[in-house]
Structure formats: C-alpha cells, structure tokens
Amino acid sequence: MNPVALSLTLLQQTCVYLVVAYLLAGTRIFIPLMHVTIRLPQRTACYVVCSLFCIMGTYLGLHIDDSIAHTRTIGSVLGGVLGGPVVGLAVGLTGGLHRYSLGGSSALPCAIATVVGGLIGGGYHRYMIGRGKAATVFRPVPVALVTLVAIVVEMAILLLMLKAPANWHLVEQIAIPMGVANTLGAGMFMRILVDRRKLFERQSTVFSTKALAIAARVEGLLREGFDPDASARAARLVKVIQEESGVGAVAMTDTRQLVAFTGIGADHHLPGTVIESALTLQAIERNEVVYADGNEVPYRCSIPPKCSLASCLIIPLTDEENQVIGTIKLYEPRSRLFSNINRTLGEGIGRLLSNQILAGRYLRQREMLQQSEIKLLQAQINPHFLFNALNTLISVIRRDPERACTLVFSLSTFFRSNLKRPSEDARLIEELAHVSSYLEIEQARFGDRLQVEFDVPDRLQHVRLPAFSLQPVVENAIKHGTSQLLGIGRVRISARQDGNDLLLCVEDNAGLYKPPAEGNDGLGVNLVRRRIANRYGAGYGMDIECEPEVMTRVTLRLPFSPSEL
Secondary structure (H helix, E strand, O other): OOHHHHHHHHHHHHHHHHHHHHHHHOOOOOHHHHOOOOOHHHHHHHHHHHHHHHHHHHHOOEEEOOEEEOOHHHHHHHHHHHHOHHHHHHHHHHHHHHHHHOOOOOHHHHHHHHHHHHHHHHHHHHHHHHOOOHHHOOOHHHHHHHHHHHHHHHHHHHHHHOOOOHHHHHHHHHHHHHHHHHHHHHHHHHHHHHHHHHHHHHHHHHHHHHHHHHHHHOOOOOOOOOOOOHHHHHHHHHHHHHHHHOOOEEEEEOOOEEEEEEEOOOOOOOOOOEOOOHHHHHHHHHOOOEEEOOOOOOOOOOOOOOOOEEEEEEEEEEOOOOOEEEEEEEEEEOOOOOOHHHHHHHHHHHHHHHHHHHHHHHHHHHHHHHHHHHHHHHOOOOHHHHHHHHHHHHHHHHHOHHHHHHHHHHHHHHHHHHHOOOOOEEEHHHHHHHHHHHHHHHHHHHHHHEEEEEEOOHHHOOOEEEOOOOHHHHHHHHHOOHHHOOOOEEEEEEEEEEOOEEEEEEEEOOOOOOOOOOOOOOHHHHHHHHHHHHHHOOOOEEEEEEEOOOEEEEEEEEEOOHHHO
C-alpha cells in the first residue's frame, strides 16, 4: 500500500476516534479531565478511557508485513497529557502489553514505543505545569506536536531494535502515514475536548451572569409580598426578568388574576385579567413547575387564540407554609426555542422570589415582635409603683405642696415617656431623663434612705440604644435591692466606652441578687437582655455581677460608634 492510501486509511480510523471523543466529551467522564489537577477517580477514568483508545488503535490498525500501522499513539500520548506521567506510563504499559500479546517481529519494539509515548505525553504535562503554563497544557497544536515527537521516537526505536535491512522499508512505508494520522488525530481530539469545555464554561458564565444580574435587580421588590402596592413592583420585576433572561414575555400572577405582564402579547395580557389557563391553575393547585413546549405538552394562549406565544414555563411562588401565593410565567414565541438555560433560570427565579417573600414576612414579623416587646415593657409599669407614688404624693401634698407639684410633673413625664416613645430607639439622654423621672418619685418615697449617683460623660449623651433599656434595670435594683435594706441604699448609674462598645452599669449596694431559675429572671430585665442580644448578636447583652450583701452590678453592653454621637 502506498503512503497516501495508507494515510487516508489511517485517517478514516482516526475519525472513529473523533466520533467517540465527541460522544464522550460532554459526559461527566471527560469534563473533569480537562482540569489540570485531577483526583484519583478522574485519573482512574483517564487511564481506562485512554487504554481503551490504545487497544482500539491497535485493533483498527492495518497489518503491513509483520507489523501494524496504527493510531495507538493517540491514546498513549493523550493519557499522559491529560493525567500526567503516572497515568501516561500506566496507559503505555497497558497498550504496549496488548500489542506485545498480538506477536510479530515488531511486537516488542512497538510495546516499548507505546510506553515511551505515554511517558512523552506525561513529561509534556509535567513540564508545562512546572513552567507555570497550566492554562496552555491542553492546547491542540502543542499536543499534536508532542504526538508527532512520540511517532518519531517510535520509528527510531523500530530502526534500532529491528536491525534487518527489510525493516528500513517497513519504517519508510508507515512513518509518514502514522505521523499524519496520529498527529492530526491527537490535535483534533484535543480540540473537541477544549471546545466542549469552553462551551460548558460559556454556558455556566451566561447562566451565572443572568442569575446574579436578576438577583441584584429584583432585590427587595417582593419583600412586601402581594400587598395593594404590589402591581408597580411586580411590573418592574417582570421587566427585569425579561431583560436579563431574553425570553419573549414574562408574567406574574397571584392565585386569582394576572398581576403584571411584559413582552410579546402585552396588548392583550392585561393586569387584572382572571386566570383561565388550565396550566397555570394546575401549577397553583399542585404546587409544581409546569412546562409546556407546545409539542409534547400542548400550549395555547387562553386569551386570544392567535397569540404568538407558543411555549410557557410556570413556576409557583410559595409562602413560609409552602402554600402557593402566585406564579412567575416565562414565555417564548413560535419563532424561538425555550432554552434549557432559561428553564433552569426560571425555576431559580421562582425560588429566589419565594425566599424574598419569606424574608419580607420574617422581617415584618420581627418588627411586630419588637413593637410587641416595647408595648410589653410599657405595660410593665408596676401597679405597686403607681400606688406607692400616689401615696407618696398624698403625704407630700400635706407638708410641701410645691414639692408635690414637682413630683406630679415627674410622674407625668414618666408616664408620657412610657406611652409616647416615638420609636424603638432612643438617645441615652432620653433614657436618663426617663430614669430620672422614675427616681424622683422613688426618692420622694424613700427619702434619705435612697441615694442616686449618675456618672455619664457628656460625649456619650447622644449615643442611641434600644428604648426602655435602662429603666427596667434601675427599677430592679431598687425593688429587689436597696428597698430591702434597713440602712441607706445607693444606686450608681454610669456609662463608658469600651473600644467599639458602650457599657451601661447600674450598681446597688444591697448585693441581694440571686440567679433566678431558668426562664424566670423577671419579665422586664429578660426583655432588655433578649432585645439587645437579638438586635446586635451574641457578643452583646447583659452581664450581672454580685458580691453578697456588698453590691450587685448589672452591665449592658451595646455597640458604640462615633458616628452615632
């Protein structure tokens, strides 16, 4: 057989390689092999696949004289290029032993050459990695040249080991055809793998870019759920989804009617239209994603039959109890196919919006809980304090009417600040005023038996903190502390900055604190502790120190920032 005919025959055999490579390139076997660093399972897969290519190259080869013109080198070299020297050696040994088992005068040289081919591929892999050229190790042209080098080495081995003059003719016959077929085959094989990887990466990039863009642009639009103002936000939302996904149209519905629509068919898909589509009703009733491609699953617009929309993806939106509260619908017209990317993206958007609705409800419930806690603290005014205050006023009115007027004003201030606190936050100066109003009454009640000291620097007066944080602690110090003493009770209220934190201390000289049973440490103090911890995290809250019959010190740790001044 002349060299040209032999070359064409070997190239035909190479096409078999390429078809197999094309079929395998998109599978989970080959995609991981395109990473420079692969693990043992991938190395094992690489060894198996490339060894099979080696054996296939031998079987498909043409017998010439007592030898075989083959495409086996493609498998051995690619084994080394993809898996490194160890895999290349293993593939070469497998392919070489198989060739040796077939016998013939060139069996041993061919077996050795196959092992060398695997080592050449592995050496190229190691060299490129060592030179920091990992990104270029799989380029088709260099891989083809490496394969050509392996063929040249193989021919040299044949010449050295087969010393008979007739072998010169054998090498002359097969050298060029094998060089052409193996070089082109290895290069094109690698081109297929590289192109598949690029396609995969491009699809992943497109998907990630679309998903991130949509997530960023729709952030917060459905936090309020389907409230009366949802139509305007829903219109913005469907427009964003259509712009980023590129589908023909996007719609949003609640469980009864169309809320928003944009894209093809917007002239007749009007917000407020009652849902009549059987597919949409199915998605709502069964809480399942429905995809109608117009072929296997028929799709027809339920409004005008001549609508150009021909396929539809319907994704349910659910609440915290997994109940459907609406749907997102993506459409494509007859002139376009519904891409898998957009189908996956649509389902992701559905989950994103459902989570956004859940997050919004969680935040609203949290706000309601915080408001409830404030109301609870406001209602925490001890009736005994009110009765004691009124009794104190009665006694003071008789002997000192002006003092009584001052106490009435303080009592009024105390109740007003309890009932009309404008927000859940307050400045420290407001908290101190509230506490002072309370202490004014208590000092009138206890007289000289209660002494109060404030130590709060002016620069801390305007730091913000949760409202009603200080008064319950001070009340606790008097009610369960100094009021139990026969002698003078002292309460010291201080504030200082500790790094990025604000420390508020309330200290009494009673030292009567006893750790309460779990969950029974007083409603007011417990709420103060929990509100601070919930709002600022586990590093903040309340710390209680006690030296029996000496002192009890309650310290509130809150975040402090100079910008809050």
